[in-house]
Amino acid sequence: MSEKNKRNTGLAKLVSKVLVCYLCHSALTWTHTSLQKFTL
Secondary structure (H helix, E strand, C coil): CCHHHHHHHHHHHHHHHHHHHHHHHHHHHHHHHHHHHHHC
8 A cells, every 4th residue: 555545545534534523513503403492
């Protein structure tokens, strides 16, 4: 495995991790606001 490929794989893993965190955060925020609307 070349150095460039290693770096690209690491970058891809980092990007996917950030995307997953962002999606989870968005889902939690949306659920939280929806619950607040229903309880009010």
